[in-house]
Amino acid sequence: MRFTDGFWQLREGVSALYAREARDIAESEGRLIVTAPTKVIETRGDTLNRPVLTVTLDAPLDGVIGVTIEHHTGGRAHEGFDLPGLGNTDTTSEIVIDGAGGTLRSGTLVAHVRAGAGWSLSFDDDGRHLTSADEKSIAMIDVDPSVALDGQLEDQLRTHRGGGAQRYLHQQLALGVGELVYGLGERFGPLVKNGQSIETWNADGGTSSEQAYKNVPFYVTNRGYGILVDHPGHVSFEVGSENVERVQFAVSGERLRYYVIAGSGPREILERYTALTGRPALPPAWSFGTWLSTSFTTDYDEQTVNSFIDGFAERDLPLSVFHFDCFWMREFNWCDFEWDPRVFPDPEGMLARLHARGLRVSVWVNPYIGQRSPLFEEARAGGYLLRRPDGSVWQWDMWQAGMAIVDFTNPAARTWYQDKLRGLVAQGVDTFKTDFGERVPLDVQWYDGSAPEGMHNRFAQLYNEAVFEVLQERDGTDAVVFARSATVGGHRFPVHWGGDSASTFVSMAETLRGGLSLAFGGFGFWSHDIGGFEGTPDPAVFKRWIAFGFLSSHSRFHGSRSYRVPWAFDEEAVEVTRVFSQLKMRLMPYLYAAALESATSGAPVMRPMALAYPHDPAVAYLDRQYMLGADILVAPVFSADGEVEFYLPEGGWTHLLTGERVSGGSWRRERHGFTSLPIYVRDGTVLPWGARVDRPDYDYHDGLQLRVFAGGTGTAAVTVTNPDGRTETYTADLEEITA
Structure with a gap:
């Protein structure tokens, strides 16, 4: 202002x-x-x-x-x-x-x-x-x-x-x-904020405007x-x-x-x-695997779900989590937390069958109760819904007809909402996609007397915290959500995804800018909709986004009106998915170490170049590349023809996929096919290389290899921690590596 x-x-x-x-x-x-x-x-x-x-x-x-x-x-x-x-x-x-x-x-x-x-x-x-x-x-x-x-x-x-x-x-x-300024939450414009006017006010504005789902007044x-x-x-x-x-x-x-x-x-x-x-919680290792969604307004039932899962298995594509989006509940009933019996007549049996296949299950929820939901009257009578100053329940018709909002400042309302989620967890649900939380009105009275303006952004914190607590109850550590809205402190409840992007290269780039901006606010774990959300991507966009998606901390296929299974695009998309999903499984010992570092020090897994190399002035404005952990540089390709321009900081670098070694301190222009992109490991790195390509939560020590990259001196140690907590430190002689 x-x-x-x-x-x-x-x-x-x-x-x-x-x-x-x-x-x-x-x-x-x-x-x-x-x-x-x-x-x-x-x-x-x-x-x-x-x-x-x-x-x-x-x-x-x-x-x-x-x-x-x-x-x-x-x-x-x-x-x-x-x-x-x-x-x-x-x-x-x-x-x-x-x-x-x-x-x-x-x-x-x-x-x-x-x-x-x-x-x-x-x-x-x-x-x-x-x-x-x-x-x-x-x-x-x-x-x-x-x-x-x-x-x-x-x-x-x-x-x-x-x-x-x-x-x-x-x-x-x-x-x-x-002097350059970074941060202020998830912002989809230029990474450097100098010259910008920014209003920290959570809004459901997509990824192509000045609005943001995650506003963090920290720079x-x-x-x-x-x-x-x-x-x-x-x-x-x-x-x-x-x-x-x-x-x-x-x-x-x-x-x-x-x-x-x-x-x-x-x-x-x-x-x-x-x-x-507060520090980010450590997401469970299984959450780093592939998440496959039904997408939003598509038609699906258990047979559809099984066909997708079978398709992944038949094509040797690792799959860790299956996500049921909105229509697992009956239309107009969101949220009633009940499976639509017309398409899911045996939810407990279905969830047991999915677990038997080694999968975790995620379901979509939001903090709203539609008027037709059987829970609406229960929540109204209990005083669990946000009210207007005259005492009436606040309602409107956007999203769900006559919907109201759960007042999480009321301890009884919080417990009531959590009890509904506990019922789903008892059925076999492993995690929740906590959608929405941005459209919070001002003409209301909160149970605890909070000022309405101050609660607008804080609401996302209370909502995600309430859901996260339910998941922590299972065994104390196996908790992860997929959240869209946040503010200061929201990073304590990972993971967050980048919201509703379009299915274009331009939107893919703005999505990355939003994630890198958010990383400056302590958000260690971040994801996005592979292929974009709105519309159906052409095969080139989808395949480039796959590589970007699996070289993010968390990886999810999700869309709006169309399925995101790779074979729906072309056979090459299947191969691209296989290459990069299996690469991520191999990298899990390295990625899990980066996750542990985030949980203990606040360093994000995906690091803006200006955060990783603060003394290199050449990286100050870079927002089309990032460091994945401390040692791997990734430059996603934002073009169909595979041409990409990026900067390598000073020192030697080796392409992880080809083994080509190049000198840094300069810009590079390369052209890559769909199964490749610039992914460079810096000299002297000892990269723990896992033995399995089928899942992320395996024994990292079993069959572990150390990939030692040239350019270092003396010996180097790398610590590998298993998902079960077992830790071993390995050493390597860097001077034995010459190429």
Whole structure:
């Protein structure tokens, strides 16, 4: 949201008061508290009839400093994100107040507030300057109701807030020369966010717009820090756009809180960020295999399902999970959590038969209860549904006729919903696709009194957490969901997929951009619909997407109106599926190690090049390639003719499929057939190579090979951990490998 008219003036109807000086600096209970008048105080009379901003700094974790900006402090309690790391008691912090101002040290991160006029708040880490908030950087802004706000969303929020003058607080942080910004959740535009206006508001907008299913008000820069805005409602970002020298974030109301997170590079920043927000759970090994879906609006029954599974088996294609999309339930009944008896008369028997074939079963759910569902009246009578201010159940007709929304802030409603899922788990369902969760209204009252605006994004967190808990109950660790919506902390409940993409090369590329952007928010595990969701891909798109899909952390065939079984396209698609699905099974010892690293440190399995090589300026804008784990570079092909251009960082690299060794530090242009793509292993890698190609959850030590790549010196160790937890460390002599 933009408040200014150019650099010098405010927009007509906008008034702003800025923190002008650090008048008083005090310490209280480990916090640095600054009184910041909105005018330089020259006489005692200047203290009258004048708003004051209070700026409070604290140190929740080493390397992390929290900043709270408040105007009136008597409002409702702060409704921030659930941040498990706030309970940490090992923080090393120090406060010093002297004539120059106040300093708060958190580990090596230092915040300094300069005393007196000319507001200045700066952040340094281990002697490196990170960023600063100087003159006119902290503002309390009032916007007249006559002012046309930026976009339909802000108009909707203004109506919800009452339609009068709107109050905002904003913070601007300086951008240095060459400083680049990444993250802010799943965003399908350019990976580098400089120059973009971004509104963090979950929406079901597909993958081809500025909207996103997963909004995360956290960004990382290439200058060694990240910023988390602790506000679950609407946060408006101007990233070097309104003021090209600064990142601005603004929220409505009287309070703005954010965290500065320092690190030597993006990996350490993510490690600290996930220490604060929680680490990803480790998905079970079986979830890394092939997921096959019925697709969305297709016709299917048990015979159809069996024909697909038989087709995979007959063609030597590994298959781990079969997914039943929406119409496993009867139309208009979503959700009643009952199998449609017209097509699935024996669900328990069918699930047992699928398990006997070595398959896991996933079913689609959402957090809505349609009016015709037998559960609607039960939920209404129990008070489990979201209500309007007049006490009536909130309903509308989009998606399902007369649908209502489960109020997960009500513990009884949460338990009720979970009990329905427990019944399915007892039948034999192994996991759930947790669809939707973005269309959450504002004209409602939540059971726990939460502000409707703040619950819009948080709803996805409560919904996915409730489902994830049910799956954890089975044995504590074998839990995984397939989720579409998320916000801060959503990465704790993997896996997430990229939403409704079109079946084109362009959409394939934007899907990857969304996944790489999301990776900067601590989301370690990510997937997408192989072939795209909307429409039916032509065979070339489908085959290129297969390679990309199996070189992602999780791999799912899914579409809208057509099946995604490979033989529906051509026989070459079957061969492409065989090559890349079996390759992924061979890579499982390596991928599972990357998954363990994600669960312990927050490093994503699929790593943007700017995260993996932060000191190589050539990778700063790259969003058509990525590192799969620490040692394998993947550049998907986004063309029918197989031509692809990509960059190899400095050093030697070996093509995993052909064995060709090339030098990095330069761009390459290659042409690949459908059973190949640029997949390069960096020099000195010891790659654990599994023995099986039929499933992902095997004994990785049995028949394990070590593929040692040239260019290293001395010996190297690689640790391989089995899905059952058995760990072995293997060593290899790198100097014996010359080619």
